[in-house]
Amino acid sequence: MKRRPVLLALLIVGLANAVPLGVVVWDRSGPPRSVTEFSVRELTWSWTDDENTGIKLDWSFFRSSIDSASNELLDSLAFHCREMTHTYSCDESRRGYAMIGIDTAGWRADSARRVRVVDSLRRIGTRDTTYAVSELRSIGRESRLVVLGVALDRATLAAKWGEAWPILPASLDTWGYGYRPDGRGGDRISVQLVPSSLHLPTELRHLTRDFPQYRYNDSVPESFATVTVGRAGLPRITAVRWSDSTAP
Amino acid sequence: MNRPAQIRAFEAELEALAAEGVAPLTESQRAEIATHQAAVLARLSREAGVDITAAEEQLSLGMRLASFVGAVALSSAVFFLFYRFWGTIPTGGQVTLLVAAPLLLVAATHFLHRWEKTGYFATLAALTAFAAFVLDLSALGQIFNLPETANAFLAWGAFGIVLGLIYELRLPHLAGLIALGLWICSLPGTWRGESVGDALFRPEAIAITGGCYLLWAHLWRARMATWRSLDLRIAGMIGAFIALFALAVDGSKSWFDLDHDATRALYQSVGIGTAAATIWWGVRSGLRDLMNGGMIFLTVILLVKMFDSWWDDLPRWLFFLLIAGMAIGIMLLLRWVRARADRRPA
Numbered sequence: 088m089k090r091r092p093v094l095l096a097l098l099i100v101g102l103a104n105a106v107p108l109g110v111v112v113w114d115r116s117g118p119p120r121s122v123t124e125f126s127v128r129e130l131t132w133s134w135t136d137d138e139n140t141g142i143k144l145d146w147s148f149f150r151s152s153i154d155s156a157s158n159e160l161l162d163s164l165a166f167h168c169r170e171m172t173h174t175y176s177c178d179e180s181r182r183g184y185a186m187i188g189i190d191t192a193g194w195r196a197d198s199a200r201r202v203r204v205v206d207s208l209r210r211i212g213t214r215d216t217t218y219a220v221s222e223l224r225s226i227g228r229e230s231r232l233v234v235l236g237v238a239l240d241r242a243t244l245a246a247k248w249g250e251a252w253p254i255l256p257a258s259l260d261t262w263g264y265g266y267r268p269d270g271r272g273g274d275r276i277s278v279q280l281v282p283s284s285l286h287l288p289t290e291l292r293h294l295t296r297d298f299p300q301y302r303y304n305d306s307v308p309e310s311f312a313t314v315t316v317g318r319a320g321l322p323r324i325t326a327v328r329w330s331d332s333t334a335p
Numbered sequence: 336m337n338r339p340a341q342i343r344a345f346e347a348e349l350e351a352l353a354a355e356g357v358a359p360l361t362e363s364q365r366a367e368i369a370t371h372q373a374a375v376l377a378r379l380s381r382e383a384g385v386d387i388t389a390a391e392e393q394l395s396l397g398m399r400l401a402s403f404v405g406a407v408a409l410s411s412a413v414f415f416l417f418y419r420f421w422g423t424i425p426t427g428g429q430v431t432l433l434v435a436a437p438l439l440l441v442a443a444t445h446f447l448h449r450w451e452k453t454g455y456f457a458t459l460a461a462l463t464a465f466a467a468f469v470l471d472l473s474a475l476g477q478i479f480n481l482p483e484t485a486n487a488f489l490a491w492g493a494f495g496i497v498l499g500l501i502y503e504l505r506l507p508h509l510a511g512l513i514a515l516g517l518w519i520c521s522l523p524g525t526w527r528g529e530s531v532g533d534a535l536f537r538p539e540a541i542a543i544t545g546g547c548y549l550l551w552a553h554l555w556r557a558r559m560a561t562w563r564s565l566d567l568r569i570a571g572m573i574g575a576f577i578a579l580f581a582l583a584v585d586g587s588k589s590w591f592d593l594d595h596d597a598t599r600a601l602y603q604s605v606g607i608g609t610a611a612a613t614i615w616w617g618v619r620s621g622l623r624d625l626m627n628g629g630m631i632f633l634t635v636i637l638l639v640k641m642f643d644s645w646w647d648d649l650p651r652w653l654f655f656l657l658i659a660g661m662a663i664g665i666m667l668l669l670r671w672v673r674a675r676a677d678r679r680p681a
Contacts, residue, residue, distance in 0.1 A: 092501040093445055096494060100437045100468060103490035104475070108430070111479045138415065140422025141477070165528060178587065180530040182482075239528065256482040258530035281482045281530075288478075289425050322480050 114317035121253045122325070127310045129189060129232040130324075132295075133284060142287040142295060144312055144324065147230040149194060152277040153237060156261070164239060164276070166261050177261045183239045184320075185257035185278045186248050189231040198226050234278045241320060253316045256281045285314065285324050294327040338379060342372045395453070402455040403506065409459060410466030417470060429478055433471040440464030441498070448502045461498045461507040468494050483531045488518035505562055512548070512570040520544040520574070538578040539590050545574025553620075565624060572613070572628040579606040580632075583639050599643065606636035614668075618675045626672055630665070637661055 130144040153160070166179050205219045235252060237259050238244045244254050258279040287295070313326035352359065360368070413436065421429055441464050448457035472487045495511020498504065520541045524534025548571030552564040582589055583606050586598025593601070610633035617625030641661065645654055 092497065093441065096441050096497045096501065097438055099490060099494045099497060100434070100441070100471070103468075103472060103487075103494075104434050107472070107475050107479065107481055110481070135422070137419065139418045140420060141418065142422060143477075180533045181528050182530050183528075258532070260530070282477070282480055285480050286477050289422060289429070292422065 110319050111321065114319035114321045117318040120250050120316045120318060120320065122313060122315045123253055124311050124313045124326075125189065125232070127312075128228065128230045130285065130312045130314070132310070142292065143284040144287060145284040146232065146280050148232045148234070149197075149230045150233045151279070152275055153234060154275050156274050156276050160237075160276070161261065161274075163243075164237065164259060164261075180258055180260045181239060182281075183237055183257055183259045184241050184244055184254050185237045185259070185280065186235040186244045186252050186254045187232055187280070188235045188252040189233070191231075191233055191235065194231050194233050201226055237276060237278060250316075253314060253322060254320065255316070255322055256320065285312075285322060287324055287327070291324065291327055339376060342376065345372075398453070398455045402459045403462075406459045406462035406466075406506065409463045413463060413467050414470055417474065421474070426478060430475070433474055436467040437464050437471055437494075440467050444498065444502060454502060454504055457502050458504045458506055461502060461504050462510070464498065465491070465495050465507050465510055485518055485521035485525055485531050485534055488514045488521065488535075492516070492518055499566075500563075503560070503562070505566060508563070509566050509570060512566060513573075516541075516544045516548065516570060516574055519547070536588070537590065538581045538588055540578075542575050542578035542582075545571045545576070545578065547571075548574065553616075568622070568624055568628075572625070572632075575609065576606075576628070576632045576635075579609060580635060580639070582606075583636060583643075603636060603640045603643065607633065607640065610636055614672060618672055630669060630672070634665055637665075 129147055131147050133143045133145050135142050164181050164183065166177060166181070201222060205222050208219055236244055236248060237257065238247075241254050258281050260277045260279070261275065262277070309330040311328050311330070312324050314322050315325040316322050349360070349365070417432070424432070440460055444457050444460040444464055447460050448454060451457065469491055472490065475481065476483065476487075492511050492513075492515025495507045495509075495514055497511070499506075499508025499511055517535060520537065520543070521531070521534040523540050524537050525531075527534075529537075548567050552567035552571060556564045579602055582602035583599060586593070586595040586602065589595075589598045589602075591598060591601075610629050613625050613629030614633065617623065617627075617629055638658070638661075641654070641657060645657065649657070
């Protein structure tokens with residue numbers, strides 16, 4: 088009696104699953120766009136417990152924003168700041184893409200500058216070495232991941248930078264409030280990768296260790312995760328290794 | 336008033352008349368009517384599982400509540416069960432489980448609906464199927480690191496509405512309407528290229544979607560079952576009123592390029608106007624849900640308006656005196672609404 092409407096309900100479930108699964112199959116059917124290895128500094132292991140046995144790795148950035156964004160960049164992202172009587176304000180977001188990279192020239196220059204600051208403190212004979220020690224430790228342990236560029240579409244980034252580094256879907260947000268008569272309210276674009284973490288397939292689970300204790304202990308080896316971006320632009324973890332061996 | 340309640344009221348009135356010495360019907364007429372009514376009640380009970388006695392109605396209320404609580408608990412169980420074990424299941428197995436769960440639960444809904452006409456068990460299975468479908472698409476997104484999309488709400492909305500319509504189940508229908516509403520209100524933001532979080536929570540879009548639901552319920556009222564138009568009105572009022580409240584409190588998420596204070600003031604006025612129009616519409620159409628919803632929203636939005644306008648400027652005693660005045664005004668308005676409503680048929 089109600090067989091046909093029931094089939095409609097089943098069809099909705101089937102179609103809604105077929106679309107994402109089809110994208111995944113297509114994504115993996117061709118050569119990858121990029122294959123990049125990130126250390127635990129950039130992809131940190133998230134906590135897991137009995138209530139959620141899935142494992143994911145969270146993106147961790149050194150700098151997840153583009154500061155002092157030019158008016159051209161804001162225009163290319165279609166951000167329209169509001170001009171009020173005496174101020175400018177921006178609070179908008181866009182679905183777009185971000186190119187990410189590690190060990191970039193900018194990151195190296197920033198780290199070198201911080202090392203020079205520590206050295207200069209040593210030269211003037213500061214007795215308190217706490218700051219210097221902690222700063223040097225943090226430079227050696229913190230994430231090296233930075234945003235190289237953002238755009239509304241993948242092609243713009245690929246044309247400008249190539250695809251040596253991953254180009255990933257991202258939420259681009261600008262927020263700002265200023266009094267500069269010549270400026271725009273928002274001149275900083277913050278980037279949130281979408282999704283903000285990567286799921287570790289169960290098939291790679293045997294390559295993991297008791298990761299929470301490794302994350303906080305200096306004497307244990309670092310882990311490295313290989314992120315492959317497929318032809319549809321979907322990132323996935325395809326390998327995990329440890330600095331002391333290739334497998335636990 | 337449903338048919339069994341009408342029959343019970345008719346019986347009670349006849350007995351009251353007989354006690355007062357008035358007997359409008361002969362014994363044979365009463366017997367004929369009683370036989371007919373018994374047949375009607377037996378048919379309603381057999382075919383639609385309708386409650387015949389007042390005790391059965393009370394029991395049904397308990398069943399409705401229990402099936403809702405059971406559905407929420409069972410849905411949570413499905414969620415937590417999957418997340419507890421998915422880390423040990425290969426990817427292929429995860430996908431199979433996720434796709435199969437809503438399909439199997441639809442089949443369960445179908446058989447439960449045939450087995451028990453009142454629909455309490457079918458409601459439980461249908462809501463769990465809805466939750467399993469939500470889990471299905473969400474977990475697929477996590478497993479394959481898919482970027483989030485508002486289109487999932489379209490699938491969830493269509494699924495809930497179809498399940499509700501097939502089996503005449505209100506809760507899946509309402510859940511579907513809310514999911515579909517979220518998808519509709521995300522469209523302007525999606526077209527503007529906003530990120531999904533922002534696109535979903537633009538109060539003006541939510542208010543317009545709520546308004547569209549109310550209009551839909553009004554224009555199609557004659558062509559749809561009473562429960563369907565009631566669900567549309569409930570979903571519409573929830574959307575429109577919550578969105579207007581959010582804009583009346585914080586204007587920063589408005590689409591208009593206005594100063595935030597000006598936006599708040601604008602939407603406080605729009606909110607008062609909308610609440611008044613909803614009450615008027617409810618009175619005119621004899622729809623109590625609109626009257627009550629409009630009245631509750633009017634009270635809330637007036638409080639917001641008074642707090643925003645006068646809290647800083649007036650002495651506290653005068654501020655609370657004005658609130659008391661507003662309460663008295665609303666009581667008088669309610670009295671008028673009730674008088675108007677009583678004059679119209681339910």
